[in-house]
Amino acid sequence: GQQVMQIPQYQHVQEGEDFTTYCNSSTTLSNIQWYKQRPGGHPVFLIQLVKSGEVKKQKRLTFQFGEAKKNSSLHITATQTTDVGTYFCAGRSGGSYIPTFGRGTSLIVHP
C-alpha cells in the first residue's frame, strides 16, 4: 500500500533558528496536506498542496510540493516557542478516499 515517510522524527532548535521537515511518498500523490498537533492536542489542518512544484507561504511557514509530486517539505523561518508541536504530512494517491499520514516530526524549541 501507499507509504509516506517523514523525517526527521525529532528536531531540537534554539529559538530563532530555522526548521525543515521532509515528506516522501512511495507513489505519486494527488495532493498533500500538512497538519500541526500541539502537545496534548489534536491535529489541526495547515495547508493543502495540489500542483506539481507548488510553493505556498503562511507567514514564517513555507510549504513545497515536489515536481514529481512524490515529496514535500515544510520550512519554518526563525522558530518561536509557539511553533512547538508535531508536524504531520498526509498524502493521498488517486484511488484513495483518505490520505495516509506520515509519522510526524516533533519540533522542540529551546528559548
Added chain:
Amino acid sequence: NAGVTQTPKFQVLKTGQSMTLQCAQDMNHEYMSWYRQDPGMGLRLIHYSVGAGITDQGEVPNGYNVSRSTTEDFPLRLLSAAPSQTSVYFCASSRAGGSDEQFFGPGTRLTVL
C-alpha cells in the same frame, strides 16, 4: 458549530471488556475516519466511512468495528479490549475525503489493563 466531538475523553478498561467510543460532527460532512495515535507511529487509520451506510477498513482494523447509520455519528466499537489497544483515538471528518481538510475531534485516551 461544535465541530467534531468525542466521548469519553479518558477511559480505562480491563482486558476483555468491550466499549464504544463516540464521535459526532455537525458540519454535514460525508467522510469520517477513526485513527489511533501511538508514540512514534503517527496517525494510523482504523476505519473510515464515505457516507451513511458505507464503511471500509483502514490500515489497522483488527479488533474494531464501526457503523454509520447517520451522517452525524460514527461510533467505534472495541469488541474485546487488549493491552495493545492502549492508545489515543482521534475521530475526523471532512467534506470531500482526502481532497479536503480533515477536522479532528479532541481525542479519547484509552488505557487497557
